[in-house]
Amino acid sequence: xxxxxxxxxxxxxxxxxxxxxxxxxxxxxxxxxxxxxxxxxxxxxxxxxxxxxxxxxxxxxxxxxxxxxxxxxxxxxxxxxxxxxxxxxxxxxxxxxxxxxxxxxxxxxxxxxxxxxxxxxxxxxxxxxxxxxxxxxxxxxxxxxxxxxxxxxxxxxxxxxxxxxxxxxxxxxxxxxxxxxxxxxxxxxxxxxxxxxxxxxxxxxxxxxxxxxxxxxxxxxxxxxxxxxxxxxxxxxxxxxxxxxxxxxxxxxxxxxxxxxxxxxxxxxxxxxxxxxxxxxxxxxxxxxxxxxxxxxxxxxxxxxxxxxxxxxxxxxxxxxxxxxxxxxxxxxxxxxxxxxxxxxxxxxxxxxxxxxxxxxxxxxxxxxxxxxxxxxxxxxxxxxxxxxxxxxxxx
Ligand code: AMP
Numbered sequence: 001x002x003x004x005x006x007x008x009x010x011x012x013x014x015x016x017x018x019x020x021x022x023x024x025x026x027x028x029x030x031x032x033x034x035x036x037x038x039x040x041x042x043x044x045x046x047x048x049x050x051x052x053x054x055x056x057x058x059x060x061x062x063x064x065x066x067x068x069x070x071x072x073x074x075x076x077x078x079x080x081x082x083x084x085x086x087x088x089x090x091x092x093x094x095x096x097x098x099x100x101x102x103x104x105x106x107x108x109x110x111x112x113x114x115x116x117x118x119x120x121x122x123x124x125x126x127x128x129x130x131x132x133x134x135x136x137x138x139x140x141x142x143x144x145x146x147x148x149x150x151x152x153x154x155x156x157x158x159x160x161x162x163x164x165x166x167x168x169x170x171x172x173x174x175x176x177x178x179x180x181x182x183x184x185x186x187x188x189x190x191x192x193x194x195x196x197x198x199x200x201x202x203x204x205x206x207x208x209x210x211x212x213x214x215x216x217x218x219x220x221x222x223x224x225x226x227x228x229x230x231x232x233x234x235x236x237x238x239x240x241x242x243x244x245x246x247x248x249x250x251x252x253x254x255x256x257x258x259x260x261x262x263x264x265x266x267x268x269x270x271x272x273x274x275x276x277x278x279x280x281x282x283x284x285x286x287x288x289x290x291x292x293x294x295x296x297x298x299x300x301x302x303x304x305x306x307x308x309x310x311x312x313x314x315x316x317x318x319x320x321x322x323x324x325x326x327x328x329x330x331x332x333x334x335x336x337x338x339x340x341x342x343x344x345x346x347x348x349x350x351x352x353x354x355x356x357x358x359x360x361x362x363x364x365x366x367x368x369x370x371x372x373x374x375x376x377x378x379x380x381x382x383x384x385x386x387x388x389x390x391x392x393x394x395x396x
Contacts, residue, residue, distance in 0.1 A: 006026065009085070010022075010072075013382075016123050021034070021072055031383065033050065033075065040060075041064060043062060044061070045060040045063040046058070047071050047075070065130045066134060082138060084138055084140070085139075085140045085141070087102070087128050089124045090176065091146055092142075095112070096142070096150075099142060101393060107125065110124070110128075128142070139394060148175075148182045148220050150220075151221065156222040158172055175224075176211060180385070181211075181220060183380055183384065184203050189218070191364040196217070196218035197217045199218070199322070201317075202314070202322075203324045204324065206333075207329065208236040209229055210327070211229070211232055212309050222313055223313075224240075224309050224313070234302045236280070237269060237271070238270045281333055281336065282333075300339065304343055307341075307343030311347075320373055323344075323373060331380075338351055347372075351369070355368075
């Protein structure tokens with residue numbers, strides 16, 4: 001299929017050693033090409049891409065981030081009208097409540113936000129600087145994971161710690177996965193044939209990182225992640241909520257530094273820590289089916305904690321029109337959805353097991369019986385949302 005005359009946005013999601021990219025055709029609202037530059041600055045650096053359904057790869061030994069991105073240009077189809085680069089940026093703090101065209105002033109602000117997201121923002125900034133070198137003629141737009149949550153009210157975003165910590169150091173809950181929550185919220189309202197402004201829902205984004213979000217009239221009003229993406233739900237390798245006293249306890253018990261404790265909570269906990277086996281839900285579901293007790297308990301803790309968070313988020317809503325599952329686990333694991341919803345019987349929810357078994361593959365994605373709060377599976381599409389945002393910002 002040709003995209004002749006169709007404007008495209010190159011969406012870039014830069015991680016510590018890899019860059020995901022997707023070329024989104026704005027007219028068809030579909031990816032023309034998707035790919036990954038991985039293991040940059042190493043002998044096994046590799047560019048892989050999928051174009052018109054076919055997979056390709058090219059080794060790029062010792063390529064830097066900029067060199068890797070420069071190689072992406074060569075694989076873009078020749079007929080593409082590239083109008084901008086849209087960047088996923090993790091932390092925009094209180095400085096960014098929407099997407100922005102990136103200039104020197106914005107980059108300075110992003111550097112400031114890095115103190116709040118030391119694992120993510122520096123690599124996002126590196127991705128922006130590399131893209132500026134590779135595509136000097138194109139506008140670069142930053143789309144923030146935190147921006148959608150800037151509507152959360154003060155009583156929901158403040159921690160009960162000395163207020164000066166908020167005033168002087170920005171200590172508050174920010175929330176993440178905002179691009180996904182926003183996309184799924186719009187899509188859910190559309191599927192329910194309701195106006196966004198009149199719809200209240202809770203969305204569970206369950207991927208390697210997991211967060212739930214309460215959305216009232218199209219706006220985020222509370223979410224489970226906090227000052228960092230470590231708070232809230234059980235995740236692939238992240239613990240989610242723990243008693244803050246745990247840090248001191250385990251550091252004394254094991255003689256660990258604070259850094260070592262943080263590494264354990266970020267990288268060795270969650271599904272991986274509980275199961276001792278894997279951070280990957282698919283692997284755990286298979287192991288649980290083969291009676292592995294550790295895999296079973298990891299799934300049980302994951303589902304129970306999710307159900308508990310969904311119930312607590314109802315406090316932020318005036319009514320509940322839908323509970324929505326998205327992300328790799330939310331979209332694909334009927335077992336996790338069923339176990340979670342079993343804990344929500346107090347809401348009168350009844351799962352339709354045949355709809356759940358096929359991941360709600362009907363018009364609406366509904367997996368519950370008629371007459372109770374609709375629970376839906378709605379696939380997320382962060383790349384499309386970033387491309388739409390980029391285009392909107394350019395027009396404004
Ligand atoms: P994401 O970060 O959104 O790509 O989601 C990754 C997570 O989705 C991993 O834990 C995968 O194991 C999980 N996942 C993907 N497909 C399935 C599946 N069919 N059943 C269970 N989990 C799945």
